Amino acid sequence: MTAAASRVGLVIVSHSDMLANGVAELAGQMAPDVSVLPVGGTEEGGLGTDYGSVVEALADADSGTGVVVLYDLGSAKMTAEMAVESADDPSRYAVVDAPLVEGAVAAAVAAQGGASLADVAAAAEGASGETPASAPSRPALHVVPDAVSAEVLLTNEVGLHARPAALLARAVAELDAEVVVRYGDEEANAASVLALMGLSAPGGKSITVVATGKDAREAIRRIEELAERGFDD
Amino acid sequence: MGCTAADVVAALRAAAEVVKEHRDELVRLDQAIGDGDHGENLRRGFTALLSRLDTEEPSSPGKVLKLVATTLISTVGGAAGPLYGTAFLRASAAVGDLEELDSDAVASALRAALDGVVARGKAVVGDKTMVDALTPAVAAAASVDGEVAAVLSAAADAAAEGAESTVPMVARKGRASYLGERSAGHLDPGARSTSLLLRAFADAAAKA
Numbered sequence: 001m002t003a004a005a006s007r008v009g010l011v012i013v014s015h016s017d018m019l020a021n022g023v024a025e026l027a028g029q030m031a032p033d034v035s036v037l038p039v040g041g042t043e044e045g046g047l048g049t050d051y052g053s054v055v056e057a058l059a060d061a062d063s064g065t066g067v068v069v070l071y072d073l074g075s076a077k078m079t080a081e082m083a084v085e086s087a088d089d090p091s092r093y094a095v096v097d098a099p100l101v102e103g104a105v106a107a108a109v110a111a112q113g114g115a116s117l118a119d120v121a122a123a124a125e126g127a128s129g130e131t132p133a134s135a136p137s138r139p140a141l142h143v144v145p146d147a148v149s150a151e152v153l154l155t156n157e158v159g160l161h162a163r164p165a166a167l168l169a170r171a172v173a174e175l176d177a178e179v180v181v182r183y184g185d186e187e188a189n190a191a192s193v194l195a196l197m198g199l200s201a202p203g204g205k206s207i208t209v210v211a212t213g214k215d216a217r218e219a220i221r222r223i224e225e226l227a228e229r230g231f232d233d
Numbered sequence: 234m235g236c237t238a239a240d241v242v243a244a245l246r247a248a249a250e251v252v253k254e255h256r257d258e259l260v261r262l263d264q265a266i267g268d269g270d271h272g273e274n275l276r277r278g279f280t281a282l283l284s285r286l287d288t289e290e291p292s293s294p295g296k297v298l299k300l301v302a303t304t305l306i307s308t309v310g311g312a313a314g315p316l317y318g319t320a321f322l323r324a325s326a327a328v329g330d331l332e333e334l335d336s337d338a339v340a341s342a343l344r345a346a347l348d349g350v351v352a353r354g355k356a357v358v359g360d361k362t363m364v365d366a367l368t369p370a371v372a373a374a375a376s377v378d379g380e381v382a383a384v385l386s387a388a389a390d391a392a393a394e395g396a397e398s399t400v401p402m403v404a405r406k407g408r409a410s411y412l413g414e415r416s417a418g419h420l421d422p423g424a425r426s427t428s429l430l431l432r433a434f435a436d437a438a439a440k441a
Contacts, residue, residue, distance in 0.1 A: 078316065
């Protein structure tokens, strides 16, 4: 688990064991180095939440930088909150009100990128079921004088789908750069996997990448390199 | 005369019996507007409590209440676990190390329990939850000047009335809230179980 040593962990609390595992599987695919632990069902395998298992998962998922907890329905939230309150240091845990699937994916990618506990929690809370690309992410960067931009051809078949979007977000996450991706009339913040996916940019088409900041050129270079490799599809 | 740890244990054993008797009724109520597990969840929790009471002898009323809290939290499995768990935990803290509970202590334990449930579940009166039974119970307990049994009996009566008041309500919390208007016309299972528990405590206190 040394790879996860510096990353925020995730705990998925659901009434259903299958649901918790499914969400953890989906989120984990985007974040190979993040501990995403599912906790679902009662001790006897029925539907419900098991307080003791949540307490254990919180401890197991915490590699030193804290844990973000997502839940499915009301009593899972209450169980999660009680488990956090019982911890030695409740401030290391954040129970977030977020859509379970989108929130877990967004949080996992943010955690993979090395984001702090507060930022991972914010990534989950900022994930909504609506088309993220249409939401204004931040001021349009084309007015910024020192912006660097490039047209990047999506050489893979599926285009900017879930996994490629996650790879792109991860590639620039640690850089000191603000990166925006445009496709057609839509614009997405490259820090948000969901916003990138919301662009629905298909394979064979080009996206425009605009970056500012100290590492702007490096951000563009990394995205071009990813695209050239076909996002390893 | 106040309630000793042994009296509180006796009241809880009586409550466990009542929960068992009403298991099917609570399941039916919950099937109508929820996920149908309330009766079974509570039965599981109180059965676990009985076996812990068989092996452990908490030395004060507060310690008994804390044992109830930790048992329910870890065994109930549904919303009733954290809610009743928090209620008993707060009640335990409210009575502290008292050797015996007098009426004032019982009334303040009930108040603390309600505050805990509200803090945990964020429900208010009118949301069609156990808060609709517990809130009038707390008010009634505070208004009675008498023995513990009288205080609990007034609380139980008020809780029963409060539970009945949930029938026409449209649920705004918990699984029933997903039904919207269709939740009206049904007794809330959480309010019902709250009223059953308080009645069991009152009856046990009257016998003590």
